[in-house]
Amino acid sequence: MxxxxxxxxxxxxxxxxxxxxxxxxxxxxxxxxxxxxxxxxxxxxxxxxxxxxxxxxxxxxxxxxxxxxxxxxxxxxxxxxxxxxxxxxxxxxxxxxxxxxxxxxxxxxxxxxxxxxxxxxxxxxxxxxxxxxxxxxxxxxxxxxxxxxxxxxxxxxxxxxxxxxxxxxxxASEELRIKNEDIVLRSMFEWAEYNQMQLQENLVEVSQKKTKLDNSVPCKEDVEGDPSSKFSKLLRASRYGLASVECLVELSKHHLCEQDKEAKLVITEAISYKLERHIHGYWPHYALHRSCHVRHVGVSASKDQVSALVLEMDDWKDLPKCSLHAKITNLSIFDDELYVISSLEFQSLLFVFTNKEWKFVSEISGSDFIVLSKGRCIYIIDGKNCRIKCVMPKTTPVLHSEIKFPDMMRNPESALDYDKSILIFCSTDSDEKLAVISLDVPEHKWTDCGHLEGSAKNLVGFRNETKYFILQRDGAISQVLRNQDDSIGFILIKRLWSIQNSLRGAFIYNDVLYIYGDTPIEPSCFRAVSGLFWKIDYWFADQETSNFVHWFVPSVDLWGDGALERSESYYDFYFLPNPNNDQRAISGP
Missing domain, CATH: 3.30.710 (Potassium Channel Kv1.1; Chain A)
Structure with missing residues (x-):
């Protein structure tokens, strides 16, 4: 053995x-x-x-x-x-x-x-x-x-x-498992502060040695790889737009921000975004959720069913139904939550989707609204009664106030959250011109911004990190500009198609322009716009649907409740580079 x-x-x-x-x-x-x-x-x-x-x-x-x-x-x-x-x-x-x-x-x-x-x-x-x-x-x-x-x-x-x-x-990693981005932001400040202290101690030590060697030669240390000089790069690489306002305000007063102007700019930018994050159709890179438990989606509704397009998967999922939903006409994102308006004849109900269920928020008189969120309110534009209803859904009870239309404003068709204003696009006697009215928030000051060529109907807006755009039903993309005299101007960028198309919404996500309409369009119509988007995903449905908005939602709210199969009436158009360096539109099933 x-x-x-x-x-x-x-x-x-x-x-x-x-x-x-x-x-x-x-x-x-x-x-x-x-x-x-x-x-x-x-x-x-x-x-x-x-x-x-x-x-x-x-x-x-x-x-x-x-x-x-x-x-x-x-x-x-x-x-x-x-x-x-x-x-x-x-x-x-x-x-x-x-x-x-x-x-x-x-x-x-x-x-x-x-x-x-x-x-x-x-x-x-x-x-x-x-x-x-x-x-x-x-x-x-x-x-x-x-x-x-x-x-x-x-x-x-x-x-x-x-x-x-x-x-x-x-x-910077997409795989970072963290639920609170405040922790990430604070860790970068701690790292920079500690390394700055270590650097200063090393400089003092080197300076003392040099002084002993030659007291007449001034000590000038070239600091290569100074951690403080890399601090703003760290911040830029993170998802600082997901930190809380309280954390951002506190860190904005940190001595590192006082020393590093670029770092101060990053934190100030995040604070501004958080305070005015109820924007139409854009999440900047520093505010995109990295967790696999959260998905960015495009949301639309048909009758009483709300559905979400999972952007990374090109797949539609149904959200749970609510028995009180009659016909969902409007969607809006407020404080990172999805609100819907369900209308029946002359009465409407406002609901919020939270914890995988719909909760009643408020009753609203009237129907057929234009709805958008900005600042502390959801603005409900009621063209029939010539009023804007301002709803603060987070208050108890829900607060309502109303703003009367000015005499110059008639027939509102579409609206856009732009900078410090809400731009309202109105029909005129001519089908070839529309009127633009600006409502400054929160002062509620009205301004006549003149006219723009084209139809005001089914006009949608979107933005990237620094610029705002409108997309009209005839395919025209125009940039919105605020002039030095505070007036509003428009510059035509490109026309994507030449037919009339009832648009539901548009937004940019990861440099892709998502558009939702009701008309099939030939892929050859589409062209990328350099510096704005490199690809277009166009979706359409011939049935009557609500507007189309960008949102993020916990994955658990999407999976397990059944998937909405993609029907033959949905098409995905996108661009792929070919050896000739031009763009060709490819149509997916």
Whole structure:
């Protein structure tokens, strides 16, 4: 029967006289000192190999080890046993030994084991060694650990040890698992503050050394890789638009923002976006949710059914129905929640979708509205009664106020949230011209903005990060401009088609222009617009539908409730570059 031996780390192992005399081992001509446990393990392994377990003689061969023997020791005692004896403390010394010996296979084996030991308790030690050894394999594992354990890593103060490259990788990653972006934003401030303090201490030390060498030569240190100079880059790479207003306001007063104008601009930009985020059809890159638990969707309704187009999947999903919905005529996004107006004859009801169900908000007299959200209100434009109803749905009870139309405004057809104003497009006696009226919010000041060519009916608006646009039913895209005298102007950019099309909505997401209409259009009509969008996704349905708005929704609210199969009346048109560098429209099923 094969003789089996076991090495135990007990007190008897350390009482051997010969073990007490061993303080180091020689491996391939390099001398190493290991901790007490590791030294005992190697010593008994060598005695076992030399069949000297029963012998009390001591020979130099017990401490003079070849690299192959050392690898065999590791395979036998470290890698093949899930023994609690072999923690990171021991593997750390072996990892260091492997790098001194410069044996690739041994380094690879060590990294395999070390990678399995990354935890909150060992992260800082492993991360420091991985950077010292420039171990891309371990650094990749550390980055992956950081993406999944970001909140806890930040909580125990380990963010400060990260390199700029690894921190910006984490805050920019789509895979970062974090529910509160305030944590991400604060971690960047903590990192920059700590590294700035370390930098200043190093500069003082260098300056003192230079002063001792030559007191007459002024100390001028060129700071290369200054963490504070990278601070704004960190912020720009993150999803700072998802942080809370309270957090942003607090950090805007931080001394780092006072020192770095670009960082101050980033935080100010985020605050402005948060305060006026009830915009029509645009989420900037810094406000796009990164979590796989949240999906960006385009939402529309047909009769009593609200459906969402999952933008990343080109797939439609039904939201739960509400028995009180008669005919949904309007959708609006307010405070990141979906509101709908359901109308029946001369009465309408306002509902909000929250926690996978519809909740009644308020009753509204009248029907056939134009609806949009801006600031603290949902504005309901009632053309029949020549009034705008201002609804504050977050108050209890819901507050209503009304604004009378000015004498110059008649027949409102469409509206656009633009800058500090609401632009209302009205029909005129001529089918070739429309009137533009501006309502400043919250002053409620009316301004006649003149006329624009084309029809006011079914006109929709969209925007990118800095510019606003309108898309008219004849396919004309125009940029909206505010002139120096505060008047409103329009510049025609491109005409996408030449037929009349009743549009439901349009928005830009990830540089793609999503359009929803009621008329099939030949793909050849579409052309990308450089600097605005590189692709068009056009959807249409011949049945009567509500407007089409951009929203984000928890995935759990979409899956499990049944999917809306794409019908033959939906088409997806988009652009693919071809070898001739022009664009060709491709029609998907």
């Amino acid at each position: 094969e003789k089996r031996q076991r090495i135990q780390s007990n007190d008897d192992a350390y009482n051997c006289d010969s073990l007490h005399r061993i303080s180091e081992f020689e491996i391939e001509g390099n001398r190493f000192k290991f901790n007490k446990v590791l030294t005992a393990a190697i010593f008994h392994f060598m005695r076992s190999r030399l069949n000297l377990i029963e012998s009390k003689s001591d020979t130099v061969s017990l401490t003079n080890i070849s690299a192959e023997t050392f690898r065999h020791f590791l395979d036998t005692n470290i890698y093949n046993y899930g023994n609690g004896l072999w923690g990171y403390e021991h593997l750390s010394e072996i990892w260091e030994t492997a790098h001194v010996l410069k044996i690739p296979s041994l380094i690879e084996n060590c990294e395999t084991q070390v990678g399995k030991m990354i935890s909150l308790e060992t992260f800082d030690k492993i991360y420091a060694k991985a950077n010292a050894y420039q171990s891309n394999r371990i650094l990749c594992k550390a980055r992956n650990f950081l993406l999944h354990m970001f909140r806890l890593v930040q909580k125990i103060g380990l963010m400060r040890i990260l390199t700029f490259e690894d921190l910006i990788y984490a805050v």
